[in-house]
Amino acid sequence: MTCEYNLYDPSWCPGCGNYMIRKALKQALEELEIPPHMAVIVTGIGQAAKMPHYIGANGFNGLHGRALPPAIGIKLSNKELTVIAESGDGDTYGEGGNHFIHTIRRNVNIAHFVHDNQIYGLTKGQGSPTTAMGQVTTLQFDGVKVEPVKPLALSLTMGAGFVARGFSGDIPQLVELMKEAIQYKGYAHLDIFQPCVVWNKVNTFQWYKDRVYKLPDDYDYTDFNAAYEKSLEFGDKIPTGILYKVEKEIYEDRFQFIKEGPPLVDAVLNPMDAEKLMKDFY
Amino acid sequence: MDYTILIGGAAGQGIETVVLLLEKTIKRSGYHVFTYKNYMSMVRGGHNFMQVRFSDKPVTTYSTKVDMIFAMTAETVDFHMGNLKEGGLVVLDEEYHRDRDFMHLPLQKIAKEIGNQKVVPTIGFGAIGKYFGLDPEVAMDTLEEAFKDKVLQLNIEAFKKGYELTQTEIELEKKRDDKIIINGNQALALGAIAAGVKYYCGYPMTPSTSVMSYISAKSKEMGIVVDQIEDEVGALNMALGASYAGTRAMTGSSGGGFSLMTEALSLSGILEQPVVVVNAQRPGPATGLSTRTEQADLRFVIHAGHGEFPKMVIALRNPEDAFYQTARAFNLAEKYQIPVIIMTEEYLTDYMMTMNPFDFSKVEIVRNVEANYEGTSERYKRYEYTETGVSPRILPGKKEGVEVLVDSHEHNEYGNIDESIETRNSMMKKRMQKLEGLKKELMEPDQIGAENPEILLVGFGATHGALLDAVTRLNDDGLSVGALVYGDIWPFPTDMINKLGRDAKKIITVEQNMTGQLESLILEKTRLEISHRILKYDGRAINGDEIISNLKSILEG
Ligand SMILES: Cc1ncc(C[n+]2csc(CCOP(=O)(O)OP(=O)(O)O)c2C)c(N)n1
Ligand code: SF4
Ligand SMILES: [Mg+2]
Numbered sequence: 001m002t003c004e005y006n007l008y009d010p011s012w013c014p015g016c017g018n019y020m021i022r023k024a025l026k027q028a029l030e031e032l033e034i035p036p037h038m039a040v041i042v043t044g045i046g047q048a049a050k051m052p053h054y055i056g057a058n059g060f061n062g063l064h065g066r067a068l069p070p071a072i073g074i075k076l077s078n079k080e081l082t083v084i085a086e087s088g089d090g091d092t093y094g095e096g097g098n099h100f101i102h103t104i105r106r107n108v109n110i111a112h113f114v115h116d117n118q119i120y121g122l123t124k125g126q127g128s129p130t131t132a133m134g135q136v137t138t139l140q141f142d143g144v145k146v147e148p149v150k151p152l153a154l155s156l157t158m159g160a161g162f163v164a165r166g167f168s169g170d171i172p173q174l175v176e177l178m179k180e181a182i183q184y185k186g187y188a189h190l191d192i193f194q195p196c197v198v199w200n201k202v203n204t205f206q207w208y209k210d211r212v213y214k215l216p217d218d219y220d221y222t223d224f225n226a227a228y229e230k231s232l233e234f235g236d237k238i239p240t241g242i243l244y245k246v247e248k249e250i251y252e253d254r255f256q257f258i259k260e261g262p263p264l265v266d267a268v269l270n271p272m273d274a275e276k277l278m279k280d281f282y
Numbered sequence: 283m284d285y286t287i288l289i290g291g292a293a294g295q296g297i298e299t300v301v302l303l304l305e306k307t308i309k310r311s312g313y314h315v316f317t318y319k320n321y322m323s324m325v326r327g328g329h330n331f332m333q334v335r336f337s338d339k340p341v342t343t344y345s346t347k348v349d350m351i352f353a354m355t356a357e358t359v360d361f362h363m364g365n366l367k368e369g370g371l372v373v374l375d376e377e378y379h380r381d382r383d384f385m386h387l388p389l390q391k392i393a394k395e396i397g398n399q400k401v402v403p404t405i406g407f408g409a410i411g412k413y414f415g416l417d418p419e420v421a422m423d424t425l426e427e428a429f430k431d432k433v434l435q436l437n438i439e440a441f442k443k444g445y446e447l448t449q450t451e452i453e454l455e456k457k458r459d460d461k462i463i464i465n466g467n468q469a470l471a472l473g474a475i476a477a478g479v480k481y482y483c484g485y486p487m488t489p490s491t492s493v494m495s496y497i498s499a500k501s502k503e504m505g506i507v508v509d510q511i512e513d514e515v516g517a518l519n520m521a522l523g524a525s526y527a528g529t530r531a532m533t534g535s536s537g538g539g540f541s542l543m544t545e546a547l548s549l550s551g552i553l554e555q556p557v558v559v560v561n562a563q564r565p566g567p568a569t570g571l572s573t574r575t576e577q578a579d580l581r582f583v584i585h586a587g588h589g590e591f592p593k594m595v596i597a598l599r600n601p602e603d604a605f606y607q608t609a610r611a612f613n614l615a616e617k618y619q620i621p622v623i624i625m626t627e628e629y630l631t632d633y634m635m636t637m638n639p640f641d642f643s644k645v646e647i648v649r650n651v652e653a654n655y656e657g658t659s660e661r662y663k664r665y666e667y668t669e670t671g672v673s674p675r676i677l678p679g680k681k682e683g684v685e686v687l688v689d690s691h692e693h694n695e696y697g698n699i700d701e702s703i704e705t706r707n708s709m710m711k712k713r714m715q716k717l718e719g720l721k722k723e724l725m726e727p728d729q730i731g732a733e734n735p736e737i738l739l740v741g742f743g744a745t746h747g748a749l750l751d752a753v754t755r756l757n758d759d760g761l762s763v764g765a766l767v768y769g770d771i772w773p774f775p776t777d778m779i780n781k782l783g784r785d786a787k788k789i790i791t792v793e794q795n796m797t798g799q800l801e802s803l804i805l806e807k808t809r810l811e812i813s814h815r816i817l818k819y820d821g822r823a824i825n826g827d828e829i830i831s832n833l834k835s836i837l838e839g
Contacts, residue, residue, distance in 0.1 A: 008698065038679050042523070045690070052687060053698050058678040059687040060526055061697075062519060063549050069516040070523025074678075076507050077481060077527035081679045102512035257505040265528040265677065267505060269478030271609070271645035277472060277500060278639055281462035282310075 003030045006056035017168035017194030017205075018047060021115055022054055024171050025084075028178035029057070032082075039082045042071040044096060046088035046122045048115030048194070065095025068103045071110050078263045079109075079252055082182060089116040093129040093149045104158040104187055108251045111181040111188045114151065115168075117196035118203045125199035135202055152231035152243060155189040156224070161248040162188035163227065165240045167212050168195070169205060173240065180242060186250050193238075208238075215241035222246050283338055285452070286345045287410065288362055290331035291354030293322065296403035299428070300352065301332045303407040305463060306424045307416055308336045309636050312457025316747075317634040318344035318823070321573040329357055338457075342600070342635070342747030346827040350413075352406055356380065373409065375402075385448070392443045401440035408444020415453040418445060462639045466630035466744070469601035469640070470560065471496035473608030474532055475504055476645045479558075481524040481531040483509040483517045488572050489628040490534040490562035514539035518546035518559065525555045526688060528651065528677035530612050534560030534624075537579050538568065544586045547621055551591025553688045554665065554673070554713065556615035558608070560624045562631050565821045574821030575628035577743055578795035580803070583623055584772040590710070592618065592717045595772035598626045599728065599746035603769055605640045613648040614723060618716045619672055625771075627794070629823035630744035651675050657684075663695040664688055667708060671715030717773060726778040727766040731757050735764030737833070738786035740779065740812075742768035742800055744823070745792055751826030752833070763833075765792075768800070774807045783810040790814045790836065792829060 005026045012018045029039055039057040043049035045064035052059025058081075060070050071085040092100055092114045103112075120126040125138035130151065134143040155163050162184040166174040174192065181188035193212065195205045219241070220226060227244035253259045287304065291297045301317055309315045313336045322328035333344050347367045353359045356378040366372065376386040387409055393402045404425070411421050421441060429437045464472075471493045474482070482497045484490070498508040507524075511517040517533040524531035535543065540561040550557050561583055565576035577597075584595050594614055598604045604626065611622040652674045658666065662684045666673040673695075678686040687697035692709060694700040728746065731753035741749050749765045756763040764786075766779055783789055783804075789812050791801045796819040801812045816832040818824045 011699075035682065036685050037682055040678055050699070053689070056685060058685045059689070059697070060523065060553075061687075061689040061691070062522070062553075063545060063690055066515065066519040066546070069511065069520035070526065073481065073483070073520040073523025073525075073531065074527040076509075077524045077529040077531075078677075078679055081527065098512050099516050102516070255507060256502065258507070261505065264480050264505070264507065267478070267480055267529075269530070269647050269649075271476040271478070271642045271647065274472065274476040274504065275642040277475065277504075278462060278642075281464045281468070282459075282639075 003033050003035050005029055005036055008054050010050070010054045012047060013198050015197040016047070017117065017196070018115060020168040020171055021113070021174070021192055021194060022051065024174040024178055025051070025113070026055060027175045028182065031175070032179055032182060034082050038080065039084065040074055042074065042083060042085045043067050044087040044091040046091045046120070048086060048088040049091060051086050065091055066099065067091065068096060068099040068112070072103065072106065072108045075108050075110050076252060076258065076264065078265045079258060080263050083110040084113060084182065085110055086113045087115070088121065089114060089118060089130045090120045090128040093151055097129070101158055104155055104160045104189070106251045107161065107186045107248055109185055109187070111178070111184070112190065113178065113181070114191045115194045116151070116191050117194045117200055119196050119200040121196045121199055132202065138199070150232060150234070151191050152189070153228065156228055156231050156244055160189050160244070161186045161246050162242070163231065163244040164188070164190045164242045165193070166190060167193040167208055167240055169209055170212070170240070173214065177242065184245065186248050211236060211238045212240045213237055215239050215243070284335070284341070285337070286333050286335040286348040287350045287352060288331055288333045288348040288365065289352045289354070290329065290358030290362060293328045293330050295354045296400065297330060297332055297354060299403040300407050301334055303404065303421070303424055303428060304334050304410065305634055307411065307421045308334070308454070309461060309463045310420050310424070310459050311416060311454055312459045313338060313454065314340050314461070314636045315463055315634065316341040316344060319632040320822070329355070329361060331358065331362065343751040343826040346825060350410070352410060354402070387447050393440070396436060396439055396443070398436055401436055404437045404440040405444035408441040409447045412445045412448045413451055415450040417456050420456070461636040463634050463636045464601050465632055465634050466598060466601045466604045466626055467492040467562070468496055469604035470598065470608045470624065470626065472640065473605040474558070474612070475500060475506070476605070476642055477609040477612040478530050478647060479506060479532050479612070480529040481507045481521065482533065483511045483520045484533045484535060485511055485514050485517055485539055487536045487539045489564055489631040490536050490539070490560055492631060493534050493560060493562070514542040515546065518543040518557070519549070521557050522546060522550055522553065522555050525557050526553070526678065528680070532558045532560070534562065536562050536564050537566050537582070540579070540583070540586070545588070547593070548587035548589055548591065549690050550621040551587060551589065551593065551713070552690055554619040555688060556619050557621050558611045558615055558624065559621060560626065563625060563627045565819070571821040573628065575823050576794050576819060576821060577627055578799065578819065579625065580742070580771070580795070580799040583625055586623070591713055592620050592720065593772070594620060594622045594720060596622065596624050597743035597769055597771045598624060598630060599743060599767055599769050600630065601635055602637050602640070604630070606644070607769060609645045613646065614720070616650045617648055617672070618720055619650070619675060620716060625743060627744045651677060653680065661696055662686065664697045665693060665695045665709065665712070667695060667712055670719050671712045672719070721773055724773060724775045725770045726775045727768040729764065729766055729778065731764035732762045733764070734785055735782065736762040736787045737764070738782050738789045739763065739765040739792055739829070740789060740800065740804065741765065741792040742771055745794065748824050748826045748829055749792060752829035755826065755830060756833070774803055776808050779804060779810065780808055783808065788813045790816060790833065792816045792824065794818050794824060
């Protein structure tokens with residue numbers, strides 16, 4: 001089977017890291033031989049969240065902050081679909097922070113790619129939950145006054161079974177990380193550094209390039225404490241790769257009829273099946 | 283015959299148990315039963331009461347005056363003495379000796395002998411049962427259902443002891459029983475399950491929670507995902523995801539949670555993603571009166587969601603309506619690819635009423651999903667322009683080479699972001715065009731009483747039972763009174779009210795809100811002037827008696 005993901009014209013700025021992420025996504029899906037009609041990209045609102053428009057898969061482009069809840073609804077309804085939630089740092093860690101926390105607890109079998117440009121791109125440069133303390137933005141004129149979120153430490157401590165970081169400047173690595181995340185059975189959190197060339201003049205391509213390093217081959221990603229330490233490393237050096245990966249029971253499997261039955265969406269609906277429930281009311 | 287027993291006490295004392303045993307046993311003896319529940323928002327302490335009304339004719343409302351007060355606290359007597367009919371009886375534990383006209387029973391003393399204070403309600407049930415000559419065998423069946431093992435043995439003993447305490451004063455002759463007894467939320471949940479709901483996600487909020495817990499109890503048996511979500515925002519967004527994948531999905535809350543859902547409601551409008559949402563009303567603003575009733579969300583619900591998009595709102599009138607209308611809501615949602623909101627009210631979610639069993643064979647399933655759609659272009663157009671405004675819907679993953687794109691921005695036929703003037707205008711018209719089809723589906727309000735009444739009462743939702751009772755009694759007294767009670771309320775059906783309203787001498791609205799929200803809707807859509815209004819917003823349900831007394835004072839000017 002050929003898995004040709006047709007692309008449509010994006011409206012991202014030239015030089016935006018989103019182009020590279022899109023390229024990696026297309027390549028990952030093609031290499032995994034997931035046909036376009038079996039993949040769903042679910043997003044919120046933002047620059048990153050426009051992804052469903054620019055790739056030939058199924059797409060659900062919903063509300064700002066709300067990519068994860070529909071992704072779960074889709075996966076539980078049709079377990080045969082490959083479901084990828086994809087959104088910006090503001091979308092995911094800000095507006096959608098509550099869903100992020102509880103999606104990790106659920107551990108539904110979906111992949112989650114966060115385009116982390118440490119800024120609000122679409123709305124023109126306000127601080128995001130991952131913008132550094134003190135950084136001057138188009139809204140925080142004398143600098144951001146709140147501590148940034150530590151996304152990987154957050155997902156780790158919430159119990160995520162797959163936690164990783166990529167960089168849009170390293171496509172081969174990003175493709176591998178995306179493939180791992182998609183194939184991982186459970187919720188997979190992949191935070192991707194993505195330069196915003198227009199609104200974030202601090203965290204530039206070069207800024208990331210100077211700092212990221214790949215976790216060494218002998219790094220043990222099943223070691224929670226090691227992963228936790230790596231998740232907090234955010235200075236002159238920032239690790240990329242799979243920080244943590246362990247097997248966990250997935251949410252779907254806790255519903256016997258989903259685990260063992262056909263996809264929920266294939267259920268034949270017959271009102272007479274429910275008639276027996278009336279006996280409790282006599 | 284028509285009797286009402288009021289059972290009152292502190293929360294946690296077990297008045298629910300007395301009521302459950304009574305309503306089932308009386309129903310199974312062949313009578314019509316109506317139980318009105320009145321809770322405070324407390325798990326322990328506070329005064330709660332319930333009224334079990336029964337008759338050999340159908341009962342659709344509770345009665346202001348009661349024949350018996352079964353008081354589990356002395357306070358109950360103080361609260362309700364004014365409601366006792368002349369010649370009515372007060373039954374009270376001998377511990378709280380009050381008045382020599384009362385019937386004092388050694389309930390707690392017997393419970394002590396049995397060795398368990400929790401059996402007090404069952405002793406009371408025995409005493410009341412004997413008083414009304416209920417068949418002990420029927421009562422025993424009910425006990426066996428309500429309790430198990432050791433607890434059952436204790437309760438049987440308690441029932442027998444209670445049964446010996448009183449004499450039979452009123453003989454309820456045992457008759458054939460083929461009815462069910464059910465409340466509005468159970469019926470709503472049953473309607474949803476009959477319609478094939480496969481995904482219910484929500485966040486607990488009284489008085490909507492019992493819909494979710496009923497479906498949850500049947501989750502395994504019926505293969506339904508029931509999921510408690512982090513918040514109501516997540517709940518509706520998740521239901522929309524499930525709907526996109528193709529399952530019949532539903533969520534529900536009360537006003538507070540429904541408020542949080544409004545952004546996603548608007549999303550379902552532009553995604554054209556069918557979904558059913560329940561708003562079980564309680565009095566606001568904000569937390570308001572969490573266990574009481576109101577109809578003050580009408581205006582909010584019909585306009586809920588930013589921007590303009592078609593939606594349907596159905597107000598449930600009684601449990602039977604709850605069953606059939608909920609099942610129908612799923613069809614309308616999918617046929618027109620719109621959100622359908624079911625409005626209910628705390629009163630209706632809780633009261634128990636006897637009625638004919640639901641006919642599941644009458645429930646139809648219309649999905650409007652195209653499994654074999656060939657399409658008119660190379661790429662699937664989720665939002666293809668059509669005459670009806672409804673585009674052919676394919677489910678993702680169900681057809682090779684077909685990818686389904688839904689989008690919350692204004693979009694073109696493919697679902698891609700498009701801000702052009704032409705697309706915007708065409709897409710607005712396309713979506714709103716669906717209202718034309720929907721209008722043809724509307725059910726006119728239920729007409730009660732005189733064919734061409736001089737006095738026309740108009741209400742919606744759960745006041746149906748009270749209006750039915752009031753109008754029937756007023757007609758029996760020779761007054762030319764009729765009523766229209768709305769179920770389908772948005773889009774607003776106007777044929778019937780235009781017809782009856784033009785000839786009526788007086789149009790009087792009956793609403794459980796302060797500002798007359800239905801009245802304003804009637805005025806807006808028909809230009810009919812309402813002459814008087816009966817409005818109640820104290821959080822307690824209106825009954826037939828109150829409608830009659832209010833109407834009489836209006837007529838007396
Ligand atoms: C409820 C709501 N609030 C605010 C917005 C405005 N808004 C759209 S995207 C966005 C932030 C985008 O930042 P991010 O998620 O980091 O995505 P990026 O554009 O950087 O990829 C905001 C504030 C919105 N669309 N909806
Ligand atoms: S504003 Fe930033 S994030 Fe948005 S497209 Fe341009 S470069 Fe990319
Ligand atoms: Mg961003």
